[in-house]
Amino acid sequence: MNNPQTLKITLNDNSYPIIIDANRFNLEALTNVVSKRKIMLVSNTTVAPLYLKQVVALFPENKVFSCVLEDGEVHKNINSWQHILDQLAAHQFNRSDLLVSLGGGVICDMTGFAAASWMRGIDFIQMPTTLLSQIDASVGGKTGINHPQGKNLIGAFHQPKAVIINVDTLNTLPAREFNAGIGEAIKYGGINQPDFFGWLSEHVESIKQRDPLILQELIAQCCQFKADIVEQDEKEQGVRALLNLGHTFGHAIETITDYQYLHGEAVGLGMVMAAELSQQLGHCDSDIRKMLENLLQAFDLPIKLDADVTSDGMLQLMKADKKVINNQHRLILMKGLGAAFIAEDIKDSEITAALKCCLTHT
Ligand SMILES: NC(=O)c1ccc[n+]([C@@H]2O[C@H](COP(=O)([O-])OP(=O)(O)OC[C@H]3O[C@@H](n4cnc5c(N)ncnc54)[C@H](O)[C@@H]3O)[C@@H](O)[C@H]2O)c1
Ligand SMILES: [Zn+2]
Known part of the structure; x- marks a missing residue:
């Protein structure tokens, strides 16, 4: 290197x-x-x-x-x-x-x-x-x-x-913080880098052991992925919104649990929720949620929200997020791993249904 x-x-x-x-x-x-x-x-x-x-x-x-x-x-x-x-x-x-x-x-x-x-x-x-x-x-x-x-x-x-x-x-860096960073790395795989998703799966052990060469490669790849998107759309008028995969759910998780979950952990959970909603709306099959959960778990990241949170409470916070336009939810969903897209006009009831399949307490 x-x-x-x-x-x-x-x-x-x-x-x-x-x-x-x-x-x-x-x-x-x-x-x-x-x-x-x-x-x-x-x-x-x-x-x-x-x-x-x-x-x-x-x-x-x-x-x-x-x-x-x-x-x-x-x-x-x-x-x-x-x-x-x-x-x-x-x-x-x-x-x-x-x-x-x-x-x-x-x-x-x-x-x-x-x-x-x-x-x-x-x-x-x-x-x-x-x-x-x-x-x-x-x-x-x-x-x-x-x-x-x-x-x-x-x-x-x-x-x-x-x-x-x-x-x-x-x-x-403490292990929990380190793993939370991997939550955001997995996000790039979900957005438009299926090969990188595979690369992460193949390097779980060396990443967890913090092999310096592998970490440098990981950082350089992610910075390049982000640079490629930001260069196309500096002020988030379009494609940059894809970087918010898992984030509307994730921000609500952070706020509702009073930041008990680290940002990267919440984004990981948010991606699982986005995968569930994508599947319920017929955009992808249930493999996607499973594959995401497996990789998150490999890096000791949570895949279930372990807090007394209701789908209604989450929904209210998601409405306060910056991504609600004219009262319709605009969310990043997936047609597959590495095939994220901007989904408009999502209804409250559709979000609630997906949340119910992800929350321990509904
Ligand atoms: N601007 C953006 O595009 C963007 C993108 C993603 C996340 N964020 C924001 O980033 C924040 C999360 O960042 P984070 O996960 O780095 O959390 P953080 O900044 O809270 O850092 C995590 C913890 O690690 C400690 N720490 C930092 N470096 C350390 C080191 N080298 N050794 C030991 N301890 C160290 C910090 O003091 C803190 O306790 C959130 O607020 C999120 O909204 C912003
Ligand atoms: Zn983030």
Whole structure:
């Protein structure tokens, strides 16, 4: 494997590199982006003790400040976002300065949103440190925070100047978080990459053992899949919506269980629900749900929602999701593995019927 491995995401005005290195945050190609700018590093209380010092040392010629937030999805909110802005204000950051995220998807999303909103948009770099953020959240420019009413309801499209991935950071990631990242990887298989679904099935053991070469290959493949879709549709007017496979169900699961399920776990469960609904509506046969469940289980991911949740409660939250248009549900369903499509006009009763076949408590 080449180190570093560089992919490019090509957008009209906002192209940028994704630089994947086995064991360091490689900024060699970014001297122009970084040069002498004031930097605000945004991290959290778990990741900062592990990697902040190492990252500060990457910027010997810059004035570097850091903003260390509380850890957790429950802190992906207006207060944390405001705290970042307060720090930017206190240190007089302006449009020639730079924000850098160091953490998982929560930190990437919040840093990106702070960068999008401060002075109507300043530059930022993503340094994702979870599998989920390395294969998904750091790429594509969707930034945001949660509202008590639901996930990611506040946000902006704002592309980073670069995504810098140090694969070695995955060695400190707890197993449950690591597996949750695989939930999003399986998603790409479900959308339009049936071969990748097979590749994941063949490499279960080496992935779980965190074989560094296999992980680098996994990350590069997923970033490429995402880049291919985002390049066609940066602002989600069409095909990019496919990336939401499992997400309308998944967001409802996260909200209704008060974030007891990790995002990648909820997306995995959401894909099972999407497969069930696809089958009930006659788009695919029951093999698809089974194959998804088998792969999720191989990575120790849940396939049943183990919480006191009703199909009605789920439905109400799904209505609050951003994907409801004129009161009709718009969901990503599957005609087969790797054959996802945007399904319009889905009725409440159809969703409820599918949910009843997936929930432990109905
Ligand atoms: N913007 C997008 O396109 C996009 C895509 C997918 C997901 N997301 C968002 O990403 C978030 C989920 O991201 P996540 O799964 O990375 O969760 P996370 O950011 O909460 O990180 C998971 C946990 O791992 C810790 N951690 C991070 N890196 C570590 C490391 N190297 N070693 C040890 N611990 C580490 C974190 O502190 C946290 O406790 C959700 O909020 C989701 O909405 C966004
Ligand atoms: Zn996701």
